[in-house]
Amino acid sequence: MLNQITSKTEFIFNNSKLLEYKTDSFGKITTVNSNFEDVIGFNKKDLFGKHHSFLRHSDMPITIINKIYENINNGISCFSIIKNITKKDECYWTLSLFEVTFKENSFAPTYTVKKICLPKEAHEFFISFYKKLKKIELNAGIEIAQKYLDGFLEYKNMKNIKELILKTYQLNSRELLSIFKYNHKLIKNRSTLIKDNIKEIDILFRQINNLGNLLS
Numbered sequence: 214m215l216n217q218i219t220s221k222t223e224f225i226f227n228n229s230k231l232l233e234y235k236t237d238s239f240g241k242i243t244t245v246n247s248n249f250e251d252v253i254g255f256n257k258k259d260l261f262g263k264h265h266s267f268l269r270h271s272d273m274p275i276t277i278i279n280k281i282y283e284n285i286n287n288g289i290s291c292f293s294i295i296k297n298i299t300k301k302d303e304c305y306w307t308l309s310l311f312e313v314t315f316k317e318n319s320f321a322p323t324y325t326v327k328k329i330c331l332p333k334e335a336h337e338f339f340i341s342f343y344k345k346l347k348k349i350e351l352n353a354g355i356e357i358a359q360k361y362l363d364g365f366l367e368y369k370n371m372k373n374i375k376e377l378i379l380k381t382y383q384l385n386s387r388e389l390l391s392i393f394k395y396n397h398k399l400i401k402n403r404s405t406l407i408k409d410n411i412k413e414i415d416i417l418f419r420q421i422n423n424l425g426n427l428l429s
Contacts, residue, residue: 232328254300270296274346
């Protein structure tokens, strides 16, 4: 069951911390690192055995979640921007990496999720973008929202959400991956560039917004 919390109180944690947890093939949490416990306020006892979706903020568009599952169900690791909640019902935004691994002699995958906090100026575009997607989902349904998302990416000559992230934060694939390994502050250090680029992308986003009353 998805969490229905809609808190608007935002929690910004130290973006030099790497948050990490793992799930089994059913999405149930099996391990977490200490940073993850510290930030979200839940301990291992609270988390183990629970489906990780209970940590997801209800503002997250299902169309974005579907994109993630479309990849990992096909054994493909992927990136996304995620809005989650803490035990205190505070929201926080992260750049997230979803990795798929297979144990030896097993066809059942396990998943590792790594998260880095986004500074406030770095997720302004996604707040607007996700709000539009969520509104379409509620007013016209998931299928229409999916077509809108696909149309937006096609208009921007992008194949997936990863390419949108690369464009938004002016990164290449190697830099994006390095954020989760040793360069946690890369996005924060580019805050001015990011802010200017988000404005450019947001203008284009508004220009192709052709769904009329669905978004009014």
